[in-house]
């Protein structure tokens with residue numbers, strides 16, 4: 001058995017994983033990253049529109065700060081998030097954007113003077129301040145009060161990943177590419193690393209470490225049509241699930257993005273609507289204002305996706321050989337804007353649809369896009385059940401997104417979460433020694449070897465490809481945008497049957513080295529378990545919250561469901577996860593549950609909501625008029641971040657303008 005030791009092991013070389021690795025390495029810890037593919041090809045590179053941070057540089061962002069960003073995030077989550085984590089995040093996001101500027105991200109900048117923008121289908125001229133000239137710009141995104149999404153045209157993920165990976169390279173952080181983690185090494189209380197398989201040679205290795213951070217991204221590909229890369233298959237979540245100890249949080253919270261192109265499901269960024277693009281039906285009618293007069297196309301994604309589906313169900317979709325769709329119209333933005341700020345969208349439309357989006361409407365439909373659920377961690381990013389196991393980015397349920405994440409808050413989560421959790425990971429490595437009986441590592445390697453032996457040498461007859469297709473169809477048909485009891489029960493039963501069939505997989509190609517069929521067989525069993533956590537969680541949750549919309553339980557029910565679903569896998573022969581629930585404490589919330597400002601206002605109130613609202617009024621009036629917003633916030637809900645990140649953020653409108661150093665920042 002090949003044993004490789006390190007201090008900080010990170011599984012995943014996307015933005016989140018690399019940012020944690022950088023934090024460990026900067027503290028002088030031996031650090032190693034594993035990845036299925038070269039780091040720069042990780043899925044983070046696909047992100048288009050931008051990342052949220054309350055810089056408040058642009059005139060449309062004036063008045064923005066952490067408080068507004070926090071409130072937007074909590075409302076976006078439909079009160080499902082951990083408010084303390086949302087606070088940590090909103091506080092650190094401006095620091096992350098500026099750090100990235102220092103690492104070379106070419107953020108789109110503010111140009112002083114007048115510029116024409118499209119707001120609510122009208123061309124208006126806004127005047128950018130002289131003092132803001134050259135500072136980081138921001139665009140509008142769904143569910144936000146201010147223009148807060150910092151961007152580099154519509155290739156933000158690409159720029160960020162290149163900058164962060166180059167930083168990791170400059171620190172000499174090794175990335176073992178084309179290596180797949182298949183099991184966690186643990187003793188039921190402490191995680192000691194992973195068993196991984198080299199995808200080229202087939203070699204099995206034990207990577208043993210003080211801390212193990214899972215940053216493997218989302219599980220979108222358990223669905224048939226998804227905007228996600230084909231490697232976003234949920235294997236990281238399965239690693240935690242299969243320990244039988246670590247839990248997954250809110251797996252039923254799956255986001256559908258309103259505007260993926262039909263039929264292939266490639267994304268056109270929310271930036272299209274943020275910059276003024278409109279949604280139209282088969283008659284060319286702009287329908288969103290009819291449903292959402294306040295936010296229109298820029299309500300949160302769960303709301304827009306549902307409204308689009310509702311509208312298509314009324315027969316207003318455009319018929320196509322691939323089913324009905326609607327139109328995204330960005331022609332009103334003008335060719336120059338499309339070719340500069342939305343050039344990736346332009347290329348996608350040209351290459352995959354053969355149309356010019358500066359002239360033609362784009363056929364779109366809501367499509368699976370983001371996994372709010374993931375490996376449940378505490379605010380420091382560590383699994384509450386398995387010491388030494390951390391998780392970050394889309395793989396995790398940290399949990400700042402609750403039941404719906406806002407556009408631009410995910411890229412931000414990767415680098416902000418990576419920055420914060422990276423420091424806690426480094427603390428953990430410094431405070432703990434590596435004590436492991438290598439027999440334990442050998443036992444886990446043997447288990448994976450046995451699994452491969454039985455696939456390669458066994459007589460199984462089921463096809464991994466077929467089971468995967470079946471699973472994806474079930475998820476698409478029964479666990480989609482609108483859900484109901486009978487269909488969810490059907491999904492659970494059919495997935496259970498698939499899981500049983502997956503115990504009889506057979507291979508046509510018996511090679512042990514580079515063998516895609518073997519890779520697929522090893523993954524599909526794990527993916528079906530992950531799919532079951534989504535379907536079972538959705539079946540059990542008899543309310544509608546954020547992206548989880550039950551037709552048979554249309555109300556958000558804070559009285560009975562203000563909690564987080566925790567899934568664990570009870571035993572190797574189980575066919576369903578065990579579900580437990582973690583209550584969210586209203587009496588500790590800075591922002592008690594209320595109306596989001598968009599979507600349907602039909603929640604059943606939690607019995608503590610009124611009590612907490614009164615308490616908040618009392619706390620604030622006791623503080624008196626002199627208290628500033630930071631003191632008021634602290635009195636309501638204190639939160640911790642690592643010491644080096646505690647500094648308050650400064651903005652143009654905070655104080656009379658001085659030199660750019662006063663702004664804490666960005667080189668112009």
Ligand SMILES: Cc1cc2nc3c(=O)[nH]c(=O)nc-3n(C[C@H](O)[C@H](O)[C@H](O)COP(=O)(O)OP(=O)(O)OC[C@H]3O[C@@H](n4cnc5c(N)ncnc54)[C@H](O)[C@@H]3O)c2cc1C
Pocket residue numbers: 011012013014015016017034035036037039042043044045046047048049050051052156157179180181182215216217218227228229231232235236267269369370392393394395407408409410411412414
């Ligand atoms: C098309 C698209 C556009 C988007 N645009 C935006 C946007 O504009 N703004 C925004 O905020 N968010 C956006 N998102 C979401 C955002 O891009 C992702 O949530 C985020 O980049 C995920 O980063 P990550 O580091 O968590 O994971 P990823 O970037 O997915 O990286 C996962 C890493 O894990 C590795 N890995 C996976 N499994 C294993 C394994 N078993 N063993 C070893 N390695 C493994 C992979 O090789 C990869 O390196 C977009 C998403 C999509 C799909």
